[in-house]
Amino acid sequence: MKKVWRVGALALLVVLAVMGSWVWAPKPPISVGVLHSLTGTLAASEKPVVEATLMAIEEVNQAGGVLARPLVPVVMDGASDERQFAAKATELLTGQRVPVIFGCWTSASRKRVKPIVEKAQGLLFYPVQYEGLERSPNIIYMGAAPNQQIVPAVRWALNQLGTRLFLVGSDYVFPRTAHAIMRAQVAALGGQVVGEAFLPLGSTDVATTVARIAQLRPDAVLNTINGDTNVAFFRELRQRGIASWQIPTVSFSLGEVELPVVGLPQTVGDYAAWNYFQSLNRPTNREFVKRFQQRYGSDRVVSDPMEAAYLGVKIWAQAANRMGSIEPSLVGEALAGASIAAPQGPVYIDPENNHAWKTVRIGQIQPNGQFDVVWDAGRPTRPLPYPIFKSEKEWDDFLTGLYQSWGGNWANLGS
């Protein structure tokens, strides 16, 4: 009899131990991909976005992780080279088998990564404002579509600044598309595009353009320059004696992060159009900025793409937890119609096109490097990746035309 009891007790212990190990064993972590330029010309803009992404991942882990599993970021360097982005994306998706990538900056990098992520049935969260004209079931566009940044800004400029506008931008797909939209809008609203210039990426040859501006004296300059060229451009403007109160510039790629680089004396008084400003006076935003500065330094600034990247992580974790799975197709289902109380206000993922409903704001650059919000839409705007003045097909043709004219690139890489 005693032996039976002993054997029985032993068996019970074994069963309890096995069950205990199932229930209480630490769950394996989830690797998530973070793909940005850590080196190269775009590193200055993309590294803060990586930091915001990592902070979001840490906050998710502190709240218990996804499905009670901690997230582990796998950070890869796109090196400011769209081909590197493609290669790293492939490695992340097929090698590391990450269920999601938070990354990309330039439209070129995104366009190269798009087919890769679609083929791998993965998920990419894209945090940057862009030209639209794209949709993918595997990409969540957290940045503004043209109707959430460009179009309202043009309307505001026409109302507030004047009807004669000069368009300047870097020579790649985003500014090219933006200018097309702006032109159509300005024409429809009875304004006038008095001049237009495209500067190659990284070029500092701004003298000619600024001279033209000085000569034409538009009511405002709409600026889609991206990168170092902005430094030269604003410097040249000021050197030419063009003050912001004389010919204001409304920029679309200049945020809190870029201002110190471009130079504050050079940019004070000009405007930028974004969905997010660090200065937004909302409790959620104040907390968010405080957390970021506590983690990275009290002199650090937060810009729109950083907030968008942060939101991407949070909304992905929320959807995965709700769905009970990290399987990209299932999380995609949960992301359709998902909403989050963001620092900027409510952000809602439109199930129709995987773009985010975002609130449009225009801010004026202050001497302290922050923006003073001069116009706020007050509520999120529905994303329309394809502006209605051309049909979708016409827009696709437009893009294809650009791509082919640049010899299979998304930027004008020189001639």
Place this chain on the structure above:
Amino acid sequence: MRWSSVRVRLTLSLLAIALVPLLILGFVGDREVTQRLQMEIQSRLEEAATSRVRELETHFRNLQTAVGALAQSPTLRELLVSPAPNRNVWQKLLSVYTESIPYQDALLLSPAGHVRLSLNSQRYQFAGENPRLQQAFEQATTLLEPIISDFDRDRQTGEVSLFVSAPVLTPQGLAGAVVLRVSNRTLARLASQYGGLGRTGEVLVAVNLEGKLTLVTPTRHDPDAAFRRTVDTVQTSLAQMFQGAIAGNTGVGPVRDYRGVMTLAAWRYLPSLNGAAVVKMDVDEVWAPIFQMRGVILGLGGLTAIAVVVAATALAKALTQPTIELTAAALALAAGNYNPWLPTDRRDEIGDLAKAFNEMVVQIQESMTRLEERVAARTRELQGARDEIAALNVALQQENFRLSAEVAVGRRLQQLLVPKSAELAAIADLEVAGVVEVADEVGGDYFDVLRHGDRVIVSIGDVTGHGFESGAISLMVQSALRVLSALDLPPNQVLALLNYGIYENLQRMNCDKSLTLLLLAYQNGCFHLVGQHEEAVLIRQDGAVQRLDTTDLGFPLGLEPDVTDYLAMPLYHCLAPGDLLLLYTDGIPEATDEAGKFYGVERLCAVAQTHRHLTAEAIVQTVLASVRSHVGLARVHDDITLIVLKRRLPA
């Protein structure tokens, strides 16, 4: 009922084994299932909320898409730029693009906002007449995308509607705008679909209007709620829920609704209205499946428990019944009842035990029977033996009587010719003292002292047996010796003649008795010794002791006709004055005390030596006293005969 009884213990054990796991499983299972059910119900409610929101958003998107598509149709462009827009064309166009949209009015506006064509009413001439109309028109024409206005409330009719506007663009620029007025009834209808929401479920849609959180659709429990009911700060949790949803949060949780009833609610953000939708159901209805399940589990559990108790009791009874019967039977057997019988129809070990028990009872019964028979037989045997013994006893008693009569006769014969003391005293130089102490049973000692002149013949002997024949033999020996002593024959010859005479007589008598005889022929201080008998003891006056062995001096008389060959040279010794000679029979050295120890010749010698200076008579008495004291209380087995001869000291 004995609490330690095997039946009670088995019943309790079975109950414990069955009920304890049942209870544990019941609790754990109930908790697990409740949790799962709760999670499932919650997620279903969330799904209902998601799908409702999707329907509502789809509705708004369809509005925008339809009006946008309408605005882009070439026919519309033509209509708008034509100086006199044709209503029929307008109608036909509308029917193509907006067949799924119940609109109340459709307007075509110029870029400046003049109403060029209105389908149903002539209400508005100018967009500015209605702020919402103006809002929709202005935003559509500057943002160049389809716009839905905020809610417009007609002051006269109280009807609520929305304006949906889209810009009409031509290559030349903005040609104007198209605006549809859509009644809120569609939204109300959508929000009033309670499929999947049971009896108490409803959808609340609220928007911040003029600073107040206002319901914009009728509710199930308040059909007049639209634009009348506000979710004010009195119902804080519901208001918080709405405000949280408007901020972009989603979630599910319990909340007390505007009726004060506890409900489970899922809240969502509605981007098209910049408002919120809350899908809720009364908690009672929501958790009803759980209570049902609980009830079922309890009911089933109760039934199972009852069944288990009944089964355990019956099983315990069935299993222990044979053991209990067997115990009772064994107890009966132990008490002496040899008749218990157990049923043996079972095929298991209990049945084997019962069979073995029954066989054991049978064997015990048989043993008992055989034992009784053996006892009876043995008793009969014993009876027989006892009768025999009784008979033998009688015979023995008779024999005993006869023997003692004979013994008495023999004694008398022996006593007849004992030498007189006067004779003894007449012997000049020898003191002769002698005594025969006759034992009770064994007898036969003989002694005599004969004088003939200065010759003295002392004889001592032991006749076998006792009784009449022994007495006769003593007489014959005495007579023959008296006659022979008159002749002056050598001692050997005397003995041989004596033997011849006794032998012949014994033959005639058919008697197998015999006797030992020692002859002492004394004359002038010296003597001859013949005959086989005990040792003679010679003690000198100075104390030297000499034991004279008589083994070779003869043979018992009466056994053989001629003993001449056995006769050796007679022993020849002389007695100095004061010397002693002791003659005795085996009664003295073989006298036993209570421990069975013999008196022994040595002790005889020692006593005689110690008292050698006494008279012969005194020495005899001393030795007798010593022998008597040695024997103590033990029985005397044999006659004690002692002759002491002492050469008188000169006077």
